[in-house]
Amino acid sequence: MIALLLILIPLFSGLITFFIKGEKDAKSWSLFASVLTLAVVFAGVFNLFDTAQSSYDAAWLSALGARFSIGLDGMGKMLCLLNAIAFPIVFGAVYNNDYKKPASFYGLMLLMQTGLMGVFLSTDCLLFYFFWELALIPAYFLCSTWGGEKRIQVTFKFFIYTFVGSLLMLVGILYVYFKTPDHSFALQSFYNAKLSTGEENFAFWLFFLAFAIKMPIFPLHTWQPDTYEQSPTAVTMILSGVMVKMGLFAAIRWLVPVFPHAALYYSHFIIILSVTGMLYASLIAIRQDDIKRMIAYSSIAHIGLMCAAIFSSEETGMQGVMIQMFNHGINVIGLWIVAEAIETQLGTRKFSELGGLARKAPALAILLVVMALANIALPLTNAFVGEFLMFNGLFRYNVWIAAIAGISIILAAVYTLNMIQKIFYGNTSIATENAKDIGMGTKIMLIVLVVIVVVLGVYPQPMMQLTNDTVQSVLIKFHL
Amino acid sequence: MPIQYYIALASCLFCIGVAGVLIRRNAIIVFMCIELMLNAVNLLLVAFSKMHYANAVTSDAKTIVGTDAQLFVFFIMVVAAAEVSVGLAIIVMMYRNIHSVDINFLNRLKN
Amino acid sequence: MNNLVYLVPLFPLIGFLINGLFRKSLSKNAISIIGCGTILMSFIISVFLFFDVKANGGTVIDYFNFIDVTSFKIPFAFLVDQLSVIFLLIITGIGFLIHLYSTAYMHDEPDEHFGRYFAYLNLFVFSMLLLVLGANYVIMFIGWEGVGLCSYLLIGFWFKNNNYNHAAKKAFIMNRIGDLGFLLAIFWMLNKLDTATYAEVFDRASSSLSATDVTAITLLLFVGAIGKSAQIPLYTWLPDAMAGPTPVSALIHAATMVTAGIYMIARSNVLYSLSEVSSDVVAIVGLCTAILSATIALYQNDIKKVLAYSTVSQLGFMFLALGVGAYTTGVFHVMTHAFFKALMFLGAGSVIHAMGGEQDITKMGGLIKKLPITTWTFVIGVLAISGFPFTSGFVSKDEILLAVYAHSPVLFWFAAFAAILTAVYMFRLMFLVFFGGFRGSHEQEHHLHESPLAMTLPLIILAVLSLIGGFVQLPEIFGGHDYFNQFLAPVVPAVVHEGAGAAKAENYLLIGTIVGLLLIFVIARKLFAVKEFNASYKGFRKVLADKWYIDELYDAVIVKPLNSLAGFLKSVVEKSGIDGIVNGVGRFVNYSSRQLRLLQSGQVGNYILFMVLSIAVLFLAFWNQEIIVKFLQNIF
Structure with missing residues (x-):
């Protein structure tokens, strides 16, 4: 029941939003709807209802053996929580922005939330694919309608790129479907599919490419910086905060347990690819002059670590990925909020045109510094625990790979401190001469994020217990 | 007469029709060639119909095997007649407009 | 008493929060009281803890599970034992004096920045306390990175100046390089031992770790120490870190943070005793750093740079002591060094304050007339660091030299050379700044004044400590009782002095020191207590400068x-x-x-041609389908 509510609330409130006339009404309605979703997620996370209610199953395409079955496990709860936290924060942070056609904007945003929820909840592969695409389509319209100058070109690339991945996955889904003993799309049937080694390796790549594009993994990442740069920031926050987690989530739920042998067989290759991507993206981030592109590359580096940790097939690494998925979402949304605040106020995103903001906007400076420190995984911020565990998993997998990947810790400090220095320190520039501090809405949202960052940094245990069941069940599959 | 003779004749007629459509530029001749191909098919249908009937009737005097092919022939003739009437009308209109019946002028769709 | 341990770091944290959040609304007095008061409270509790530990020994206090996975647990736990309590006293004690000093030194800053300064300083003390209180390497790492962050924030305190920002960034990044080593060491431990808690690691080290493991872990830990304690090759950040306010240099970049590396190795002495290779590396890196930075210090003209290189050099001495197995001596030198180096930095701050921000010693001179208290306390500091007999520096440095001599006479001569260099650059600094004639501008001369009480009081207290601080570890031949070593003995094995031989060596050292220092004093006085000073260097001197x-x-x-x-x-x-x-x-x-x-030419003829050809191809394919199917099967 809870699971169903999580899909229905954003779906219907999103559809209703399309018919709301006033801009203010659309804003407050969508904010209200997202808070409502958050409340339901909290109920799910804290088990306020008995566990029997956390899943839902109904006939859907019975001729094909596809059912509308959704359910919440630990990882699902955590990501739904992230999804549900992200939207009110985004809505709150952009509350003062004016979008043309606000009803459509907020409606599409809520539809995107529906798609994301569905992805995290579905336990049926066809349903999963359905929601996977459903999340992509609103994103496409949001970017191409409200984006920057080059939006059409960039969004087209983004759409085609991810769509190619999705189609490969669809082929893979059908391929596995025909191998399932009972011709069903259910998660369990997929786990039980009879695949020879060759077939498993083949299908693995069909799935992995789709997820790798979504994450994205080097060298399939080039859609991301462009899209993040051109999308309206509210959409970018969701894209990088929640949507890229789809790739990681799917790898943990639909890739590794379905193709455990192939995952183990290719793990070395994928880990090396991910680590290369980490260093590569970190190095590029050092030379970026655009705050949005820098955050995008930093995000690629972090995702690379998470992907590597998944394939390290170690408990610590997997546990680290779990909490890091959540933490990265929180941190990156915080960074985007700052980027957005700077861009809307000063009209530029170039480091070379900024400077001295610390004196003009002290509150923004402090909040950004905290988010930036979380980005470089300083202890007692949330990201530390995640990265600590992930590096630990990687270290158990291979000492040298962990050591090389560790260089990215240093590089992360370089580009993050560069950013702080160039935006906030030094003398004011023409652009920042008359800058003011951030508005109340943005400030409150950032403070909420900072509180989450610190609390999870000091006491991460609840989050780890939440996802522990998923970790254990995936690892059992991995080491079968 | 063995069926092969009919097949050979029909194939020849069909090929002449195809060659005519491909080579000639006069719309009316192209049209006639299309008719030729249709009739080649008709001939083949009738021939096979007779052949199947002849085979079946030896075992069962009341058989109706092969009659459906003859039905098809009539059907094709009807369609061909309709097609000719529409087609000739188009050619007449074409002649009125561009004072020619050369099909190479019919490339308006290209751009 | 143990249930109060959490208060020690908690007070500075509260101070940080109050000063940080309300820095705009609080007055300077309120900020000063909160800033100093919280540290004073921590100090008082630390004193109680000290006596408690002295009576009852060390304890571990567990709070909650920080990280808990199947393969290992990282509890958030504090360890109060002899070693950590010594550091607690140093951090909170000297920390308090420097906070007090700062209230006067930073008084000209606007309210908001004044609050920010004290917030950072409190945060630093909090992190440093976490570092020494942690009962496992992960908690130590938390404090380790925390102090790095505070150091970054405080070096770049005057953030308008981009050079300062660069220095801050450099410090943080170089520290991060070391941190990576530390982190890998922790992973290695967790991987092999499934624990990072000190007691368990040390218990299992000799049985469960191979020689390679121990060497790898200790070397990786040492990489961390190199970064934090500014040793070769990661020492270049420390001199640049002098961009921060002078009290910060005194607290962070001389007395406490940079000694974290010493603390870490002293804490891990069990592991280092197991690996001869690592110990030798520590000793040699320490010695090389001590000599290299001492040579650089000889020709620096910035008062803070001289002190910074001197700090690097003294840290090298401490590592040398640790490397030769004299762990208690290393820790003891941390303590005495904290006294006299904090004293000298604060003295330098007082000088800079009086000179209106001038740091170039070639523009100073003869300050003794206007700044008597600063001068005399500074002179005491110089004597202590040069090892003048019976000052604290003499006792600690003597012990180091003796321990090195027992380990290897070759190393001893190098170390002695570095010790002589120390005396040379320190006397040079002292004479150039305080004696001879004034070389600055007329306005500066007019501006010269002795600092207020809040600044001179810490100077006096530190001067007294620098003088008598050594007596807790006075060698037996001078009537001492090795109190310090005995106190630390449960945690850190003490150096055993060999009866008569040691006494003899001690006497030689005493005589050698007195003669050497007098010689240097006379020469330095002649060279540097002057009216005119030419500061352009050529040849090899320029390389050093x-x-x-x-x-x-x-x-x-x-x-x-x-x-x-x-x-x-x-x-x-x-x-x-x-x-x-x-x-x-x-x-x-x-x-x-x-x-x-x-291809879509619009020519109907073309279309028909393609149609016919395709039909022909399809027919061919139909007739040859078997061959095609076989071919396809061959491919897939």
Whole structure:
């Protein structure tokens, strides 16, 4: 029941939003709807209802053996929580922005939330694919309608790129479907599919490419910086905060347990690819002059670590990925909020045109510094625990790979401190001469994020217990 | 007469029709060639119909095997007649407009 | 008493929160009281803890599970034992004096920055306390990175100046390099032992760890120590870190944070005793650093730079002591060094304050007339660091030299050389600043004044400590009782002095020190207590004055290549390479469809031709389907 509510609330409130006339009404309605979703997620996370209610199953395409079955496990709860936290924060942070056609904007945003929820909840592969695409389509319209100058070109690339991945996955889904003993799309049937080694390796790549594009993994990442740069920031926050987690989530739920042998067989290759991507993206981030592109590359580096940790097939690494998925979402949304605040106020995103903001906007400076420190995984911020565990998993997998990947810790400090220095320190520039501090809405949202960052940094245990069941069940599959 | 003779004749007629459509530029001749191909098919249908009937009737005097092919022939003739009437009308209109019946002028769709 | 341990770091944290959040609304007095008061409270509790530990020994206090996975648990736990309590006293005690000093030194800052300063300083004390209180390496690492952050924030305190920001960034990044080593060491431990708690690690080290493991762990830990304690090759950040306010240099970059590396190795003494290789590496790196930075200090003209290089050099001495197995002596030198180096930095601050921000010693001179208290306390500091008999520095440095001599006479002579250099650059500094004639501008001379009580009081207290601080560890031949070593004995094995031989060596050292110091005093006085001073150096002296060009070397070998590599990746590999391929696929599709479009010529004849040909091909395929199917099967 809870699971169903999580899909229905954003779906219907999103559809209703399309018919709301006033801009203010659309804003407050969508904010209200997202808070409502958050409340339901909290109920799910804290088990306020008995566990029997956390899943839902109904006939859907019975001729094909596809059912509308959704359910919440630990990882699902955590990501739904992230999804549900992200939207009110985004809505709150952009509350003062004016979008043309606000009803459509907020409606599409809520539809995107529906798609994301569905992805995290579905336990049926066809349903999963359905929601996977459903999340992509609103994103496409949001970017191409409200984006920057080059939006059409960039969004087209983004759409085609991810769509190619999705189609490969669809082929893979059908391929596995025909191998399932009972011709069903259910998660369990997929786990039980009879695949020879060759077939498993083949299908693995069909799935992995789709997820790798979504994450994205080097060298399939080039859609991301462009899209993040051109999308309206509210959409970018969701894209990088929640949507890229789809790739990681799917790898943990639909890739590794379905193709455990192939995952183990290719793990070395994928880990090396991910680590290369980490260093590569970190190095590029050092030379970026655009705050949005820098955050995008930093995000690629972090995702690379998470992907590597998944394939390290170690408990610590997997546990680290779990909490890091959540933490990265929180941190990156915080960074985007700052980027957005700077861009809307000063009209530029170039480091070379900024400077001295610390004196003009002290509150923004402090909040950004905290988010930036979380980005470089300083202890007692949330990201530390995640990265600590992930590096630990990687270290158990291979000492040298962990050591090389560790260089990215240093590089992360370089580009993050560069950013702080160039935006906030030094003398004011023409652009920042008359800058003011951030508005109340943005400030409150950032403070909420900072509180989450610190609390999870000091006491991460609840989050780890939440996802522990998923970790254990995936690892059992991995080491079968 | 063995069926092969009919097949050979029909194939020849069909090929002449195809060659005519491909080579000639006069719309009316192209049209006639299309008719030729249709009739080649008709001939083949009738021939096979007779052949199947002849085979079946030896075992069962009341058989109706092969009659459906003859039905098809009539059907094709009807369609061909309709097609000719529409087609000739188009050619007449074409002649009125561009004072020619050369099909190479019919490339308006290209751009 | 143990249930109060959490209060020690909690007070500074509260101070940080109050000063940080309400820095705009609080008055300077309120900020000062909160800033100093919280540290004083911590100090008082630390004193109680000290006596408690002295009576009852050390304890571990568990709070909650920080990380808990199947393979290992990291509890958030504090360890109060002899070693950590010594550091607690140093941190909170000297920390308090420096906070007090800062209230006067930073008084000219605007309210908001004044509050920010004290917030950072409190946060630093909090992190440092976490570092020494942690009962496992992970908690230590938390404090370890925390102090790095505070150091970053405080070096770049005057953030308008981009040079300062660069220095701050450099410090943080160099520390991060070390941190990576530390982190890998923790992983190694967790991997082999499934624990990072000190007691368990040390218990299982000898049985469950192979020689390679121990060496790897200790070397990786030492990489961390190199970064934090500014040893070769990661020492260049510390002199640059002098960009921060002077009290910060005194607290963070001399007395406490940079000694974290010493603490870590002293804490891990069990592991280091198991690995001879690592111990030798520690000793040699320490000795090389001690000599190298002492040579650089000889020709520096910035008062804080001289002190910074001297700090690096003294840290080298401490590592040398640790490397030869004299762990308690290393820790003891941390303590005495904290006294006299904090004293000298604060004295330097007082001088800079009086000179209106001037730091160039060639523009000073003869300050004894206007700043008597600063001068005399500074002189005490100089005597202590040079090892003048019976000052604290003499006791600790003597012990180091003796321990080194027992380990290897060759190392001893190098160490003695470094000790002589110490005396030389310190006397040079002292004479140039306080004696001879004034070389600055007329306005500066007019501005000269002794600092207020809040600044001179810490100077006096530290001077007294520098003088008598050594008596807790006075060697037996001078009537001492090795109190310090005995106190630390449960945690850190003490050095055993060999009866008569040691006494003899001690006497030689005493005589040698007195003679050497007098000689240096006379020469330095002649050279540096002057009215005119020529500060342009040539030849080898210029190499020293330019710090052996190490910064330039790093820049050319690491920073620039990395930067150009990043640029190359960004503008070539990313743009034309990877993205080029992706866009190339799109462009290829576009191009081929444009070419294929030409087939749609609009000529009906063409269409029919294609139709006929396709039918022909299909017929052929139909007749030969078996061959085709076989062919396809061969392929897949």
